[in-house]
Amino acid sequence: MINNYTLYNPAKMFFGKGVEEKVGEVVKSYGATKVLLHYDGSEFVKPHVEKAKQRLLAAGLAVYELGGVVANPKLSLMKEGCRMVKENDIDFILAVGGGSTMDSAKYIACGTYYDGELWDHPKFKPITTKVIKHGCIVTMTGTGSETSAGAVWRDDTCTPEKKTFVMASELKFDFAMVNPEVNYTLPAFQTAAGAFDIMSHQMEQYFCTPEDTTYYHESFEAIINEVMRSVRVALKDPTNYSARANLARMAYAGDTVTPGIMGGACVHNLEKPITGTYHRTHGEVLAVFFPYWIKYCYEHDMKKELFIRLCVKCFNAKANYANPDEIIEEGVNNLKNFIKEIGLSTTLKEIGVTDDSKFDECAQYGVDGGTDGYIGRGIKLYKQDIINIYNMALKG
Numbered sequence: 001m002i003n004n005y006t007l008y009n010p011a012k013m014f015f016g017k018g019v020e021e022k023v024g025e026v027v028k029s030y031g032a033t034k035v036l037l038h039y040d041g042s043e044f045v046k047p048h049v050e051k052a053k054q055r056l057l058a059a060g061l062a063v064y065e066l067g068g069v070v071a072n073p074k075l076s077l078m079k080e081g082c083r084m085v086k087e088n089d090i091d092f093i094l095a096v097g098g099g100s101t102m103d104s105a106k107y108i109a110c111g112t113y114y115d116g117e118l119w120d121h122p123k124f125k126p127i128t129t130k131v132i133k134h135g136c137i138v139t140m141t142g143t144g145s146e147t148s149a150g151a152v153w154r155d156d157t158c159t160p161e162k163k164t165f166v167m168a169s170e171l172k173f174d175f176a177m178v179n180p181e182v183n184y185t186l187p188a189f190q191t192a193a194g195a196f197d198i199m200s201h202q203m204e205q206y207f208c209t210p211e212d213t214t215y216y217h218e219s220f221e222a223i224i225n226e227v228m229r230s231v232r233v234a235l236k237d238p239t240n241y242s243a244r245a246n247l248a249r250m251a252y253a254g255d256t257v258t259p260g261i262m263g264g265a266c267v268h269n270l271e272k273p274i275t276g277t278y279h280r281t282h283g284e285v286l287a288v289f290f291p292y293w294i295k296y297c298y299e300h301d302m303k304k305e306l307f308i309r310l311c312v313k314c315f316n317a318k319a320n321y322a323n324p325d326e327i328i329e330e331g332v333n334n335l336k337n338f339i340k341e342i343g344l345s346t347t348l349k350e351i352g353v354t355d356d357s358k359f360d361e362c363a364q365y366g367v368d369g370g371t372d373g374y375i376g377r378g379i380k381l382y383k384q385d386i387i388n389i390y391n392m393a394l395k396g
Contacts, residue, residue, distance in 0.1 A: 002260035012175040020137045020177045024059030030133045032092035034062045038105045039096045040069040049096050072154040073104035081108035093134040099143030103151040106171045109134035127170040135175040141251040142194025146176035163276040180244035192342040193283030195231035200286045207378035219257045221313045264377020273362035287344040291332045292392040298328050302379050347396035359390045
C-alpha cells in the first residue's frame, strides 16, 4: 500500500540550452544584492564560474568568491563560507558545480544563522532559523542535489573523518539551472561516476517499494535503463545533446517517482564510511559495492525475487526462472562488465583500499548512522553484513 505523503517543491527548474545565461536577472529577482559564488577548483568548472561571475556583475550584483570545494565537501570550508556571509552581509548563495558544490552551498545557506550545529540537525525536521536564498548552476549531473532536500557533508576537523547526511526542506535550492551542453567537456570519469550515482538512487528505492504496486518498479527500471543507454552514448560522443539531456533529466527523475515510498539508503551507508576514510568519489565507490551487495543479499534470502527481476529487467540476464541462481550470476557479471565498460572499478583494491584494517571501524560508523544497529530499510544490514560485503569487494 502506498504510504501517506505531502509533496511540496517550490524550487524553479530552468532546463535546456542557454538557461544559465539569465542567472544574473534570476538571482536579482530574489531581492539579492550581494552574492557568494561557490565552486570547486577543477579546470572544467573554471570557465563556467567566470561566465556566471560576469553575468552577476552585469546585473549590478556584488560578487564574493569561495572556491576550493572537493569531493565529499569539507566542513571547514563550509564554515569559512558562513563566516564570509556574516562578515559581508551576503544575501544569496550561488553554487556552480556538481553534487559536492551544491551540498556545500546548502550548508552555508542554512548553517550561517543556524542555532547550534547544522551537522547535527534532526533528519526531516524543519530548519526554523534564517535561511539564505540559494540557487545553483549544475555542471555535473548525478547526485540529484539540484532538486533534493538532502545534503552530504564531511567533517575534516576530526580523526577519523566522518560523513553525514541531513534532510530538511529548507536545504532545497530556490532555483536550479541545468544546461546539458555544459557537460560536453565534463571528464569521462565524472560522467561515468555521475551516471552510476543516478542508477544507485533508483536501485536503493527499488527494494523499499510498498506492496501491491507495479508503477514504482517499472519506473525505476526505465530510469536505470535510460542511464545505461545514454552514458554509453555520452562517453563515445561527449557532445551528443540528447544523451547529455537524458542523463541530466534522469538525475532528478526519481523525485517524481519516490513519493509514497518509505525510502532507505543501504548501499549509500556502506559507501559513506569508505569514501570518507579513503577520500574517493561517491559514484565510483557505489559502483564497486553494488554487484557484491546484490550477490550477498540474494544469497542471504533478502528479497530474492526482486533481485532476480532487477537482473532480468536491467542487467540483461536471461529470464531462465527455473534456475534463479544463474540469473543472479549472469546479471551481476553483466553489471560488472558495464561498470568496467564506462571506466569505473569493480574492486576496492582498484581504488586504493588494499587491506581490511579499517573495515571494522567503517562498519561501526555505518551502523552508528543507521537505525537500531542496522542500515537500510527495505533491506537491513548489520555490522557483520557490512564487513562481509567489504571483504567481498576487497577480494573481487
